[in-house]
Amino acid sequence: MSLSVSNCPRCGKLFAKGLHDICPSCVKEIDLQYEKCLKYLREHRKCTLQELSEATEVSVKQITKFIREGRISIDNNPNMSYACELCGASITTGKMCDNCRSGLLKDANHLKEDQARGQAQQSQEEKIGFNIKDRLQDRR
Template identity: 50%
Template sequence: MAMNLDNCPQCGKVYVKNNYNICPACLKGIEDQYRLCVEYLRKHRSCSMHELSEGTGVSVRMITRFIREGRITNREAPNVQTACEVCGGSVKDGTICDTCRMKLSKDMNHLKEDVLRRAEEERKKNPTFQIKDRDDNKRL
């Protein structure tokens, strides 16, 4: 029976592969950092991202990771915001700001319309006759 072994990307130790793709020791460290953040936010709900980082010793990058994973929410930390992955503006929830989300949605709707229009043009260029069309003509 072969065991799936890998090197931890954070510390380099060999570990048995798991769902988190890091060794148990590093996973425990991340969970400890998360608990520090949650405890600090319970006492200092209105702190900013940098105040949270300074108060806990947890890096801004790790706090951002917790927010993106949905582990720290806007309800728990209303003043802790991350940067939009598209424009760099501030984001309270998720990975992109409302402006970029609306633009993305608008672009997707235009893309759908274009695909439908092209399909309709193609259908007009190459008309086909199907048995169901013949049956519809008889009913008229």
């Protein structure tokens, strides 16, 4: 039986890897930050992400992570939004705004069409060509 140990990416302490990728003290700290955010949101439904961060002293990045993980729901907080991962536009769900999502889908469809055209062209070229071995066999 081997024990897997690692340095915590947040604080640098050595810890035994288990359920989390960070040490137990950092897990506790994150849970306390989460509780602070929840408590503040219950009392201040109309706050923005920046206001929440300033009031709780929890980074915007960590709050955004809570939202993306589904730990914090912003459905009841009309002024709460966070940045799209690609362009930085304000969004309330997911990781990308609608414009980036549609652009990504468009690019994926173009790539799929290009691959289909390439395969069609390759199969057509195979039909046109001939094998020299077949021509030599015909002469015998």
